[in-house]
Amino acid sequence: MNWEVIDTPIEGCFLLKNKSFSDFRGSFSEIYKESDFLKLGLPHMKQDNHLVTVRGGIRAMHWQ
Numbered sequence: 001m002n003w004e005v006i007d008t009p010i011e012g013c014f015l016l017k018n019k020s021f022s023d024f025r026g027s028f029s030e031i032y033k034e035s036d037f038l039k040l041g042l043p044h045m046k047q048d049n050h051l052v053t054v055r056g057g058i059r060a061m062h063w064q
Contacts, residue, residue: 002033002036022052024054026052027052028049028050028051029049
């Protein structure tokens with residue numbers, strides 16, 4: 001799991017900190033991942049990502 005759960009002083013409230021991966025092309029981090037959040041008992045949603053590509057960077061298409 002790429003999430004760190006950080007407790008807060010407010011009961012039932014916590015902070016989720018995710019890992020970000022970066023290299024010379026830019027960075028990638030998952031904003032939400034259903035399987036991880038369900039394991040944490042959080043509401044249902046699929047997945048949300050955040051991607052940064054530096055100027056001139058090229059990313060490949062993924063064949064599925």
